Amino acid sequence: MAKPRVFVSSTYYDLKHIRASLGLFIDSLGYESILFEKGQIPFISDDPLDVSCYREAESADIFVLIIGGRYGAEASTSKNKNQHPDYNSITRSEYDTASQNHIPTYILIEKGVYAEYQTYKNNRENTTIKYAHVDNINIFKLIDDIHNKPKNNPIFSFEKYNEIEEWLREQWAGLFKDFLTKRGNLKNFESLQNQIQNLENLSDTFKNYLETLLKESNGKDKDNLINKENEKLKLAKFKQNFSTNNDFNFLLETTNFDDKKIKEIYEVFKDSKNIDDLFENLEKLKLPFKKQSEEKLSEALISESESLKGNINDFMISIGLEPIDYQELI
Known part of the structure; x- marks a missing residue:
């Protein structure tokens, strides 16, 4: 040991x-x-x-x-x-x-x-x-x-020497106690993560159940209702992911926008066909981009690391969009 x-x-x-x-x-x-x-x-x-x-x-x-x-x-x-x-x-x-x-x-x-x-x-x-x-x-x-x-x-x-032993014994006991406390907190955090995952699974199941009930009904607005609720869920997920995404924090002065602006940004992501299209439309929204010398934003992005490119694509997949094919831009 x-x-x-x-x-x-x-x-x-x-x-x-x-x-x-x-x-x-x-x-x-x-x-x-x-x-x-x-x-x-x-x-x-x-x-x-x-x-x-x-x-x-x-x-x-x-x-x-x-x-x-x-x-x-x-x-x-x-x-x-x-x-x-x-x-x-x-x-x-x-x-x-x-x-x-x-x-x-x-x-x-x-x-x-x-x-x-x-x-x-x-x-x-x-x-x-x-x-x-x-x-x-x-x-x-x-x-x-x-x-x-x-x-x-x-x-x-x-x-006297015995004072050293007494002090170190107390200090190291406190160090061990701190280790056990942090280990317990880690277990609690893992438990909380599992509970959140269970809630997400339950939410998905409940959503599927409601969709099945609506599809089996004869209500004329059932499809519109399903689409509307799906869109609300996607928008909520987009808002959460966008505001906490490290890469957009890198590109923008701020990612804290009101709900109206967030919806406009979401629509741009949803409707854009490629990276040039995406950043051209984002520029039209007059977002507070950080200075990128004189390059186009798309060119600035391409010059960044492979990790950044991958992260952007992960983000787009997370909100239900097709990933960008960077090979087409070379």
Whole structure:
């Protein structure tokens, strides 16, 4: 059975005891912990060592970042730290990789570091301050970037290791609960789709039943009534399909028209013999087409992708019209 893979990112020597305990905790939950010191990261000889770490971070299901007092070694892709003080460390690059790939991320910050970060925020321009809990102010800049993320940036400051376990246990329980809720909502949605399909089938059956009754009657207006009701159904279907069709939203400034205009558009679709005829008649309705340089609309359509052509034909079939033969227009 596949296990959730949890990548643990941090500097090593100052946090190795926390990393070891966290790896055991993750494994005890039935997950798979990914820590480079456990030999779980396959290193590729042609790549710098840290690139293999980024590859593993990208493929993880959950990412845990631990921030302590050390910023860490320079990433192989970073500018030289002797010339550029704001270099990227390996730990930061691992975090950036996870963030860019939208991997659920949990950030743990040592309480002393996080407290000193509040001092840094009030003294950003003061370069003479010597901070007691960090070896590089890039740590604070990393925390800045985490705070500036619009989402996927939960932060927990810890003093003792057991606080980490308690917080992660609660967070992952909430993650699992959210998964179950979404799965239940998906089942409800599928059930609703089935109910709608059943209603459509029932409506078709009821329509056929009424048509049979009318045809068997001697009423002189039975054919007119059937045709009139069929036309109303087609018009209603056309209105719904036209207003939500992505391709007509692409061609037009708006697809929201009153019922009179919708009926006029429907009549154009129904009466047009080919694509030139269709767009020529639509232009006569003075619809708000988007600018198409100086091409005719039919030519603009032909120059579009095969997907667009197919979608237009699918739309025409859905309202009971013959599909367009684009070969005749070449």
